[in-house]
Amino acid sequence: MKRQAYRPILITDASRSQDDQLTSRQRRYVMMMGVRVACVIVGAALVGTRAPLLWLWLPLVALGMLLVPWLAVLLANDRPPKDRHRLANRFRAGQQTDAPAMSLTAEERPHKVIDGEP
Template identity: 65%
Template sequence: MKKHPERPVLITDAARSQDDQLRSRQIRYVTMMSVRALCLILGGILISARVPLLPLWLALCALGMVLLPWMAVLIANDRPPKTREERAADAAAREDVRRALTEPPPEPDYITIDAEVVDDPRSRKD
């Protein structure tokens, strides 16, 4: 009797689907915005409780409320890192474009003459 491996065999190196990527970015965004809301609530609680070093705590809460939306948008709009193959393909494409722009086209070994043949009706003998 054949023993089955415990792990499934990897049959593809496909990237995560766009829907999965979008979902994980949405979760990160909502989490960061929730932390921002907690900073606002914490600031209100600190003011009402009159804690020591209140200006320092309020500055930290304000900094969190200002920086978190900026970071959340950057993270939400980010894409997964490029694979080695994608980076190599991009570099090859850039090299092809650079070469096409800098090198003159090779001279052909033959000359092409474009011409149009026109029948002269006066030279016809019917």
């Protein structure tokens, strides 16, 4: 049997921490809700000033007020996708995955032999 070389796990392959992911999702949600507030304010200003082409702008603003919160909730509850380079080594087309770096059979593991007789 061919012995596999020890492959250390690189920290660059580690995913972002849960706190970092949560913070970025919260920021994205707050920004998208800010866009919704801006749509409400713009819609109120358009109606108040009786802007030209009101029939065009009002449905666009209303669509923004309805679509943005829905997207914000979906994106806030979604995990970021896994990087392709992290999965490239594990799933090769038509091949089975390699054994983990630290899983060696008993014969392949380095071990000490203690002899009881002098």
